[in-house]
Amino acid sequence: MRRTKEGTVRSNEYADFTKNRMKSLILVIILLIGSLSFGGTIILEGNYQGKNLFVQNPFAGSGVGFCTYEVTINDQVTTDEINSSAFEIDFTAFQLEIGSKVVVKIRHGDDCKPKILNPEVLKPKSTFDIVSMKIDEEGVLTWSTNNETGKLPYIIEQFRWNKWVKVGEEEGKGLKSTNTYTFKITPHSGENKFRVKQVDYSRRPRYSSSVKFRSKKPPVTFAPVKVKDDIMFSDETMYEIYDAYGNIVKKGFGPKVNVSNLKKGTYYINYDKEMGKFLKK
Numbered sequence: 435m436r437r438t439k440e441g442t443v444r445s446n447e448y449a450d451f452t453k454n455r456m457k458s459l460i461l462v463i464i465l466l467i468g469s470l471s472f473g474g475t476i477i478l479e480g481n482y483q484g485k486n487l488f489v490q491n492p493f494a495g496s497g498v499g500f501c502t503y504e505v506t507i508n509d510q511v512t513t514d515e516i517n518s519s520a521f522e523i524d525f526t527a528f529q530l531e532i533g534s535k536v537v538v539k540i541r542h543g544d545d546c547k548p549k550i551l552n553p554e555v556l557k558p559k560s561t562f563d564i565v566s567m568k569i570d571e572e573g574v575l576t577w578s579t580n581n582e583t584g585k586l587p588y589i590i591e592q593f594r595w596n597k598w599v600k601v602g603e604e605e606g607k608g609l610k611s612t613n614t615y616t617f618k619i620t621p622h623s624g625e626n627k628f629r630v631k632q633v634d635y636s637r638r639p640r641y642s643s644s645v646k647f648r649s650k651k652p653p654v655t656f657a658p659v660k661v662k663d664d665i666m667f668s669d670e671t672m673y674e675i676y677d678a679y680g681n682i683v684k685k686g687f688g689p690k691v692n693v694s695n696l697k698k699g700t701y702y703i704n705y706d707k708e709m710g711k712f713l714k715k
Contacts, residue, residue, distance in 0.1 A: 473503070474547060476540040480556025481584040481608070482530040487523040487538065488551040491516065495545025502548050504541040533583035533610055558584020558608065560632035560640040565612060567630075569647040575617045575628055577642065582608050586632045590617050593627040593644070595674070595704040606632065620672065620687070621649040622707040654706035660713045663694045667705060674704040 478487070492501050500519070505512045507528055514524055523538060530536065536556060542548055561584075567577040575590065585608035591598040601620065607613040619628060629644040655668045667673070667689050675684040675691070678700055684691060693701075693714055702711045 473544045474542050476542070476548065476550065478538040478540075478550065478553055478556055480536060481558055482525055482532060482534045482536050483555055483557075483559055483583065484532055485552075485555040486525055487553070487555060489516075489521050489523060489540065490549040490551055491519055491521055492546050492548065493519075494543050501542045501546035502540055503543070504539075506539045506541075508537055509539075531610075533608065554635050557635040558586045559636075560584075560586055560634040562606075562632060562640065564642045567642060567645050569619065569628065569645055573619050573621060573647070575619050575645070576614065577630060578612055578614045580612050581610055582606060582613060583610065584608050584634070586634055588615060588630045588632060590619075591629050591631060592619070592622075593629075594622055594672075594707050595709055598629070599672075601628075601672075619647065621647055621651065622671070623649055623651045623653045624707060625649075654708070656703065656705055656710065656712075658712070659710075660715055661693060662715045664690050664692050665703070665712065666690045669706075671706045676702045676704075 489502065493499070494501050500517055502516045502521075505514060505516060505523055507523070507525065510528070512523060513527065514521055525536070538556070540548055540550075561581050562579040563581045565578040565580055567575075569575050577588075584606075586606045588604045588606055589600055590602040590604065592601045593599075602617050604615050604617055615630075619626070626647045626649060627644045628647065629642050631639045631641045633639045651669065654671045656665050658665075670687065670689050672687045673685065673691060674682055675693070675696075677683050677696075683696060683701070684693070696714045698714050700711060700713055702709065
């Protein structure tokens with residue numbers, strides 16, 4: 435059968451149409467695959483404290499299935515049932531010790547996002563027990579602990595001016611075995627008291643008992659009581675200065691403090707272990 439010129443043209447147009455349609459279909463498939471391959475990941479890092487995580491799991495953006503499609507603990511896929519509106523991430527199958535480092539990854543679609551209801555259960559908790567605590571003749575505070583289950587800083591406090599004052603900080607090691615720390619104290623004259631504390635996510639501080647240290651330093655004095663520029667101390671000391679409304683306006687450590695930028699009036703000063711006042715001229 436002979437094909438006319440018009441028939442040949444139509445055949446070529448049909449072939450071009452089919453080719454373009456196939457290209458469009460392939461592009462759609464690629465886009466669909468891309469949308470399935472790319473999503474979001476929620477990462478939680480912390481320490482195992484003996485409690486599980488609870489997750490609120492919405493539907494996927496398409497309305498078919500749920501948002502979360504994979505959960506891993508330390509890069510191992512969990513066997514938790516995640517195809518529900520809420521699920522629990524159970525750590526017991528991984529036989530983790532209390533305080534063990536954990537990294538949880540929750541992979542989800544890019545058009546939805548699950549919500550962790552209790553992320554605080556992976557945050558470090560203050561559980562330390564003091565094994566020993568002392569201050570040697572050189573003024574070095576040493577304390578040993580065990581039963582730590584997370585890395586939290588130790589805050590060193592000194593009792594002076596009728597209150598506990600922060601004087602330093604040491605990073606905790608977070609080991610359940612024995613941990614030893616040292617800190618060089620700066621005592622005031624006479625008898626001193628020191629302690630350490632940790633504050634975890636609950637914001638409730640955990641304290642050690644206090645230890646005492648008697649300093650041979652003579653009491654510190656200051657002058658003048660009517661001052662224009664500098665207050666001079668008889669020795670280096672920690673100090674705090676408050677205005678008449680109880681607002682702290684200066685604090686530090688040294689043999690003197692410049693008050694030239696303060697407004698005229700009465701101020702209260704804490705220094706050494708004493709409390710006094712002066713008049714700014």
